[in-house]
Amino acid sequence: MASHGIPRVSGTLVDKSExxxxxxxxxxxxxxxxxxxxxxxxxVKDYSATTLQATSTLLAQNPEYYTIWNHRRLVLxxxxxKEPTRTQPDDDIDAADLTAxxxxxxxxxxxxxxxxLTEDLAFLLPLLKQYPKCYWIWNHRAWLLxxxxxxxxxxxxxxxxxxEMGLVTKMLGMDSRNFHGWGYRRTAVAALEGLSGGDVSLxxxxxxxxxxxxxxxxxxxxxxHNRGRLIPRLLxxxxxxxxxxxxxxxxxxxxxxxxxYTDPYxxxxxxxxxxxxxxxxxxxKHSVSILEPCTHGDRVRYLEQEIESIREMLDGAxxxxxxxxxxLEYSMRYLEMEVEAGNQKVTTAExxxxxxxxxxIDPLRxxxxxxxxxxxxx
Amino acid sequence: xxxxAGPGRGGGGGAQGQLPDEMKVVVEKHVAYIQSLDTRRExxxxxxxxxxxxxxxxxxxxxxxxxxxxxxxxxxGVLDFLFSCLHADGGFGAAPGHDPHMLYxxxxxxxxxxxxxxxxxxxxxxxxxxxxxxxxxxxxxPNGTFAGDEWGETDTRFLYCALNALSLLGFLxxxxxxxxxxxxxxxxxxxxxxxxxxxxxFGTEPGAESHSGQxxxxxxxxxxxxxxxxxxxxxGKDRLGAWxxxxxxxxxxxxxxxxxxxxxxxxxxxxxxxxxxxRLHWIxxxxxxxxxxxCQDPEEGGFADRPGDMVDVFxxxxxxxxxxxxxxxxxxxxxxx
Numbered sequence: 001m002a003s004h005g006i007p008r009v010s011g012t013l014v015d016k017s018e019x020x021x022x023x024x025x026x027x028x029x030x031x032x033x034x035x036x037x038x039x040x041x042x043x044v045k046d047y048s049a050t051t052l053q054a055t056s057t058l059l060a061q062n063p064e065y066y067t068i069w070n071h072r073r074l075v076l077x078x079x080x081x082k083e084p085t086r087t088q089p090d091d092d093i094d095a096a097d098l099t100a101x102x103x104x105x106x107x108x109x110x111x112x113x114x115x116x117l118t119e120d121l122a123f124l125l126p127l128l129k130q131y132p133k134c135y136w137i138w139n140h141r142a143w144l145l146x147x148x149x150x151x152x153x154x155x156x157x158x159x160x161x162x163x164e165m166g167l168v169t170k171m172l173g174m175d176s177r178n179f180h181g182w183g184y185r186r187t188a189v190a191a192l193e194g195l196s197g198g199d200v201s202l203x204x205x206x207x208x209x210x211x212x213x214x215x216x217x218x219x220x221x222x223x224x225h226n227r228g229r230l231i232p233r234l235l236x237x238x239x240x241x242x243x244x245x246x247x248x249x250x251x252x253x254x255x256x257x258x259x260x261y262t263d264p265y266x267x268x269x270x271x272x273x274x275x276x277x278x279x280x281x282x283x284x285k286h287s288v289s290i291l292e293p294c295t296h297g298d299r300v301r302y303l304e305q306e307i308e309s310i311r312e313m314l315d316g317a318x319x320x321x322x323x324x325x326x327x328l329e330y331s332m333r334y335l336e337m338e339v340e341a342g343n344q345k346v347t348t349a350e351x352x353x354x355x356x357x358x359x360x361i362d363p364l365r366x367x368x369x370x371x372x373x374x375x376x377x378x
Numbered sequence: 379x380x381x382x383a384g385p386g387r388g389g390g391g392g393a394q395g396q397l398p399d400e401m402k403v404v405v406e407k408h409v410a411y412i413q414s415l416d417t418r419r420e421x422x423x424x425x426x427x428x429x430x431x432x433x434x435x436x437x438x439x440x441x442x443x444x445x446x447x448x449x450x451x452x453x454x455g456v457l458d459f460l461f462s463c464l465h466a467d468g469g470f471g472a473a474p475g476h477d478p479h480m481l482y483x484x485x486x487x488x489x490x491x492x493x494x495x496x497x498x499x500x501x502x503x504x505x506x507x508x509x510x511x512x513x514x515x516x517x518x519x520p521n522g523t524f525a526g527d528e529w530g531e532t533d534t535r536f537l538y539c540a541l542n543a544l545s546l547l548g549f550l551x552x553x554x555x556x557x558x559x560x561x562x563x564x565x566x567x568x569x570x571x572x573x574x575x576x577x578x579x580f581g582t583e584p585g586a587e588s589h590s591g592q593x594x595x596x597x598x599x600x601x602x603x604x605x606x607x608x609x610x611x612x613x614g615k616d617r618l619g620a621w622x623x624x625x626x627x628x629x630x631x632x633x634x635x636x637x638x639x640x641x642x643x644x645x646x647x648x649x650x651x652x653x654x655x656x657r658l659h660w661i662x663x664x665x666x667x668x669x670x671x672x673c674q675d676p677e678e679g680g681f682a683d684r685p686g687d688m689v690d691v692f693x694x695x696x697x698x699x700x701x702x703x704x705x706x707x708x709x710x711x712x713x714x715x
C-alpha cells in the first residue's frame with residue numbers, strides 16, 4: 001500500500017494470464033491459511049511452541065503485520081512466566097544446560113529464558129537484513145532485550161546487548177544512514193551504560209566509531225550528527241581543560257575543512273560546519289558548548305577565521321552555493337558582534353556580490369534570498 | 379492534516395481547463411483508482427497490506443475530498459468497516475481482528491471527523507468519544523511522550539497523533555477547561571522541544587537526527603497546542619526554514635534528510651511544516667508542482683514516490699495534499715497542521 005522505488009509496469013492489472021492469476025490465488029490461499037492458523041490458536045490461548053512456529057511462518061512472509069508480533073510476544077511472555085515455577089531440574093533440562101546455566105550465573109529458569117530470547121533474536125536476523133526499515137522488527141528486538149534485562153542476571157543482559165552492538169554495526173555497514181539503526185545504537189549504548197551502574201562509559205568508542213564512519217564515507221550526516229551529540233559528554237568525561245577544549249574545537253574545524261575541500265557540494269558537511277559554528281551562537285537554544293569559557297573575543301576570532309577559510313574555498317568552486325550561504329550567514333553574525341572591525345574584514349560590496357552569485361546559482365530558493373537581503377539590510 | 383473549512387477552489391478539474399496536459403491532475407482517474415482499491419481482493423498485495431487498511435481508507439478519503447469527490451466512497455460502508463475495528467478499550471485496529479494501536483485510532487478519528495460521524499460513534503458505543511480519548515490519553519508516558527500501544531514503542535509520531543486526535547474529539551485540556559485534564563500537555567510539549575537539534579529540525583526522540591517527517595509531527599504538535607510561533611521565534615523559523623528549504627533538489631522534488639533521495643510524500647511533510655512557520659515561499663513551487671505531476675500515473679490514476687514507479691494510495695494523498703498546498707487549480711484547500 002506504500003511502495004517505494006518499485007518501477008511501474010503499465011497495464012499489469014489487465015494483462016495477467018490465467019496461469020498467473022491461478023498462481024496468485026494459491027498464494028493468497030496459503031497466506032490466509034497461515035494467518036488463520038495463528039489467529040485460531042491465539043483465540044483459544046494456545047501459547048505453545050507450535051503457535052510460536054506459526055507466527056514465525058506468517059511474519060517471515062509479512063513482517064509488517066503488527067498484530068502477529070503482539071501474538072508472538074504473548075506466547076513468549078507465557079513461556080517466561082512458567083519458567084520460575086520450575087525450581088527443580090526436570091526431564092526437559094539436560095545436564096549440559098545446567099552446567100551452562102551455572103557458568104553464566106543463571107538459575108535453570110533464567111537459562112531457559114535466555115535460550116528462548118536468544119532463539120528469537122536469531123529468528124529476527126534474516127528478517128532485519130531483508131527489511132531494514134521495518135519499524136515492527138526493530139520494535140520486537142528492543143522488546144526482547146528489555147525482557148532479557150528484566151529477567152536475566154546483569155552479566156547475561158550485558159552479553160546480549162554487546163551482541164546488539166555488533167548487529168547494529170553490521171546493519172549500519174549495509175546502510176550507513178538507516179535511522180532505525182542509529183536510534184537502536186543509541187538505545188544499546190544507553191542500556192550498556194545503565195547496566196554498568198555508571199561504571200562504564202561508551203562515549204570514547206562511540207566517538208571513535210563516528211570517525212570511522214566518516215572516514216569511510218564523508219557524506220554521512222547521521223554520523224556527523226551523532227558526533228556532535230557526543231562531544232559535550234566526551235569533554236566532560238575527559239575532564240577537559242579550557243586548553244583541551246580549544247584543541248578539540250580546532251581539530252574538528254580542521255577535519256571538516258579538509259572534508260569540505262574534498263567535496264564542497266555535500267550539504268552533510270556544511271551542516272556539521274554549522275554545528276561547530278552554532279556553539280559560538282548564543283541565540284541558538286539548541287547549541288551545545290565546546291569552548292569553556294567562550295568569550296566575546298573567541299567568538300569574533302573564530303568567525304573571522306572561518307570566514308577567511310571559506311572565502312579561500314571559493315577558488316575553483318565558484319559555482320558552489322553552500323560557500324556563499326556560509327559566507328553570508330557567518331558575516332551577518334560577525335557584523336552583529338563587531339560592527340566597526342567587521343566592516344573592514346567584510347565589505348558591503350562583497351556581501352552584495354555573494355548574494356548576487358547565490359541568486360544566480362540557486363534560483364530554487366529565490367524567496368529565501370529575498371528575505372535574507374531584507375534581513376541583512378544591504 | 380485536516381481539510382480547511384470554507385470555500386475550496388472547486389472540484390472536478392473544471393478549473394484546470396487552461397493548463398497544458400502534463401500539468402493537469404487526472405481527477406477522474408484518481409477517483410476511479412481510489413474506488414478500485416477495495417475491489418482488488420484477487421491480488422496478494424491486498425491481503426499483505428491489511429495491517430494498514432483503516433489508514434488506507436483515511437488516505438483515500440482525504441484524497442477524494444481534495445479531488446472534490448468526498449462522496450465517492452459510500453459513507454455507510456466506511457462507517458461499518460470503521461466500527462468493526464473498534465475495541466472495547468476505545469482503541470482502533472487497522473482491520474477487524476487487528477490489535478488497537480495509536481496509528482489506526484488517529485486514522486479512525488480523522489475519518490469520523492471527515493464524514494461527520496461522531497454522533498454515530500456515540501450511538502454505537504456508550505460515551506464513545508470519551509472512551510476513545512481515554513484510550514489515547516492512557517498511552518502517555520511519564521516523560522510526556524506517547525507509546526503506540528500497550529507494548530510500549532515511543533516516537534514523536536505517536537505524540538502528534540495523540541494531540542491531533544484529541545483535538546478533533548474536543549478532549550484537549552484547553553477544550554475541556556472545567557474537567558480534570560486527560561493528558562499532561564506541558565510534559566508533551568517539553569518532550570517535543572527536547573527533540574529539537576541545533577539545525578532547527580526535530581528527531582524521533584531526544585538525541586535523534588533531524589528528519590522531515592518528525593519536523594512535521596513536532597511542528598504539528600506545537601501548532602495544536604498553540605506554542606509554535608512563540609517557541610520558535612523568527613530566528614528559530616529562519617533556521618528550521620533554511621533546513622527545510624534545502625530539502626528541494628534540482629529535480630524540484632523534496633527529500634527527507636540531507637543527501638537522501640526525493641520522494642513525493644515529503645511534498646507534504648516538508649511543505650506543510652514550511653507553511654506552519656510561514657516559509658513556504660522559500661522553495662520553488664512551480665518546479666515542485668511539475669515534479670509531483672510527473673509522479674502521477676496519467677493512465678490508471680494514483681501517484682508514486684518518484685516518476686515511473688508504482689503508485690499507491692499513501693503517495694496519492696500526499697501528492698494531492700502537496701499540490702493543494704501549492705494552490706494547484708482543481709483541488710480543495712488543505713490545512714497544514
